[in-house]
Structure formats: C-alpha cells, structure tokens
Amino acid sequence: MISKFKGFLPALLGLSAILPLQAQQNSTALKEEVKSSIDNRFAELTDLSDRIWSFEEIAFQETQSSAALSDYAEELGFKVTRGVAEIPTAFVAEYGSGSPVIGILGEFDALPGLSQNKIPYKSPLNEGAPGHGCGHNLFGVASLGAASAIKDLIESGEIKGTVRFYGTPAEEKFFGKLWMIRAGLFDDVDVVMDWHPGAETKAAVQKGLALVDFLVEFKGQAAHASSDPWNGRSASDALELYTTGINYYREHVKPTVRMHYHIQDAGQVVNVVPDYSRIWVRVRDSSREGLVPVWKQVEKMAEGAAILANVEHEVNLISGVHEVLVNRTGSAALQKNLENLGSISYTEEEQEFAKKIQEATGKPQIGLVSKIEPMEETAEHSMGGSTDVGDVSWVAPTIRLSATTAPNGTPWHSWAVVAAGGMSIGHKGMAYAAKALSMTMVDLFQNPELVQQIKEEFKSKKGDYEYKGFVPDGPPPINSKLQ
Secondary structure (H helix, E strand, O other): OOHHHHHHHHHHHOHHHOOOHHHHHHHHHHHHHHHHHHHHOHHHHHHHHHHHHHHOOOOOOOHHHHHHHHHHHHHHOOEEEEOHHHOOOOEEEEEEOOOOEEEEEEEOOOEOOOOOOOOOOOOOOOOOOOEOOOOHHHHHHHHHHHHHHHHHHHHOOOOOOEEEEEEEOOOOOOOOHHHHHHOOOOOOOOEEEEEEEEOOOEEOOOOOOEEEEEEEEEEOEOEEOOOOHHHOEOHHHHHHHHHHHHHHHHHHOOOOOEEEEEEEEOOOOOOEEOOEEEEEEEEEEOOHHHHHHHHHHHHHHHHHHHHHHOOEEEEEEEEEEOOOOOOHHHHHHHHHHHHHHOOOOOOHHHHHHHHHHHHHOOOOOOOOOOOOOOOOOOOOOOOOOOOOHHHHHOOOOEEEEEEEOOOOOOOOOOHHHHHHHOOHHHHHHHHHHHHHHHHHHHHHHHOHHHHHHHHHHHHHHHOOOOOOOEOOOOOOOOOOOOO
16 A cells, blocks of 8 residues: 555655746745744744643643634634534634645643643642643644744735644544534545654654544442342442453454553442442554454443343443544655754753653653654554544545654653643744644645645545544533543
C-alpha cells in the first residue's frame, strides 16, 4: 500500500517539479509571513495556553477552555459557531470563502487526577484534580495560531479559500469528534491538518490503534452477607468472573490486541451482597477489521459471567475510534516544511529542567530531542495510542504532525507532561507546531495539484469502505454517569 504512493514523493520533496519559480518564490514569502504572524502573537498564544492549562477541564466539561479559544477566534475576525453537534463545548471558527476548504483540529480537554505544578518533580497543585497530561492546552492553541496566520493571508488577498478551525472536545474520553463527524461538519473539507504534543518532532505517519469502549452492568439481588447470603445473587461475583475471563482470553489474541478495563462499581459495603456492578471495557487492535471480532467475543463473555453468577447483565456501546488512514502525500509536504524550519532550540535551563524530569521518572537523562529525521515508513501494524483523529482521517484526507513539548522518554498521560506543557518547553513546541502547520497550509492553498494528489491517495486507500463511526444512537453523553 505504501509503495503505490512513492511516485508522488519526488515531486513533493522538491516542489519545483510542481510549482513554477515565481510561484515558489511567492510561496516562500507567504511562509515567512505566517511565521512572523505566529511570532507576533506568541505572547497572546502563550497566555491562552497557560489559561487553558490552569482550567484543567475534563471531557465535555471544558466550558472555560472552549470559551477562551472561541472568544479569541472571534476577536481575530473568525465567524464562530458554538455548540455544534449537540456538544456545548464544541465549536467551529471559519474565515474566507470558496475552495479549497482547509480544516485544522484543536483539542483542549485534560485528564483526571494529574494536577501538577510547573516544576520537574511530582507536586500536585490540587491533590486529585485534573491536569493536561497530554498537552492539549498547547494543542488547540497552536492550531488556532496556525489558522489565524492563514486568516491574515486570506484577509489581505494573498491567498483565496476557506480556513476552518475545529474546536474538538472530549478526545481523552468519549471521543467528541465522532459526533462532529456524524453532524456532517467535515463533509465539505478538502484537507484536514492535525498535530499532537510529543517527545519528538516529525511528520506523524503511524496509524495507531482502533478501539472500542463499552459498558457492562450486572444486576442481581442484595442480601445480608452473613445472615442470609443464600438469598443474594451477587453482581460483584459476576464482575469478578468476567474480568477473570478477559484475563484468560489475553493468551489467545494476536500481539496487536490490547484489552483494558476499569471497575467503576463493585458494591458499596462489605456486609451486603452487591446487587449492582459496573465495568468500563476497552478493546484495541491495529485495525478495525482485527478489532471487531475480539470486541464481540469480549461482549459475549459478559453473558457467560452473568449465567455463572445467576444475575442479569446489560452491554452498551460508549464509543470507539478507527485507526488513522495515513496520507503520505500530505505528510511529505509537511516533512519539507519541518526540514526548512529546522530543530527547536533550547536553553541550558530548559535542558536541565528536562533532565530533572527524566531523573524523576527513571529515564535516561538525555534532555530534549527535536532533531528532524527523515520521514518514517508507515508500519503495517502500528502500536501506541488511539485517537478520534483516526475517524476524521476516514472522512477527509488528514496530515498529522508531532512536535516536541516534553522530554524524551517522559511517561505520557503523567504529571511530567503537565509540568513541561505549562512552561517554556511546551510553549516553544506550541509555536513550532503552529508554524509547521501554517506553512504546510500555505502549500495547500497555493498548490491545487498537491491538494488533488492528497485527495487521490485518500480515495485510493479508503477504497470502497463506507465509514460508519462506533457511536451509539442519540445525543452525545454530555451528562453521562460515566463522568
């Protein structure tokens, strides 16, 4: 599949094969403009990022974060539509008209239990509170910064088309983009840009994992645990039998499969046979094709546990995501801009901060790494995490970037990422991402042939697959008991 598109790369890696000299010179000048635009707004973007870092709001509760981003977009002259897809914190900010329509994604939700000071050792600001352990305080801001730089060029008449920023909540839990896709918000977009904070700076060309989340509830009969336990039917017994079954099943799945669960309710007191239990189950694989049979088997096992414990059970889909449909044509254009930008430069103080974090987390003390390596091959079975950007990539061609915002080797979804994302290391990665994204967007606006090639690869790789999201009927789970 990869080799089929290698023919595109020589032209992309040397855009002179596509663009006349005058167009190349104009493109270079416009890229200098977008970089200057981001430099000029750096103080504003940093302040916005730090405010979102301090709000630390979790899925579907990002009221202040959404307002801060959408208000800033409105101040810059974007047309903002709030509360899209029945999600109060989701919004779209748009500027310009006509084609091409280039979208850019921005996330801003935090993770529970990761509150942390801006210091290189574990020290919560508020014990048990959320924190930005995935750098989403930087994510949405950098993407909006890139969109604003493009907006300036459209406003001045230097380029034509539409730039659209998607404010996408609840990526860490529930996957808000699924409902935005279902609402048709990506139907007319030509190409989507995306980035994610990381420990390396590179074009992101790995697929990640598809996953599905579902809830299993067991319902039995309460009884006194000592005086008449024979009158009880334990929902907790069913839950334990179920997790035992999942754990035995691990031996009999492919190495690409991952299975996780979170016991949310197993009874309240020790002297009552519990009549209710609840468990959140997640299944992953490197593709949706591999995912589905494992998912269905794990669901069936819940019925067996219920039979063994003589209780009732119910299984409900929460949501799920596809693996990423990688677009190497677009990634090659991004790669060229990374090479033109070069590596992020760090001070001695920033490197020392990074090494202290590495020491505190038991990692080699090598400091920050942002060297621009050649673009990777896309592995047949990528591992790592999952993202609802994967679903976007199946409805519109998507170009993805990773930019360094935390020390190499840092455990992700941890206090260490929160600390780095709230200080200058994170701020530098944010600005770098905004520049790389906006420079690549200049290529998209200036070069219709590049956009067409990106769309051709998307169409060929997608084939006859008809996208259908792993999302239940009805509105998004804004007020779910799972919060």
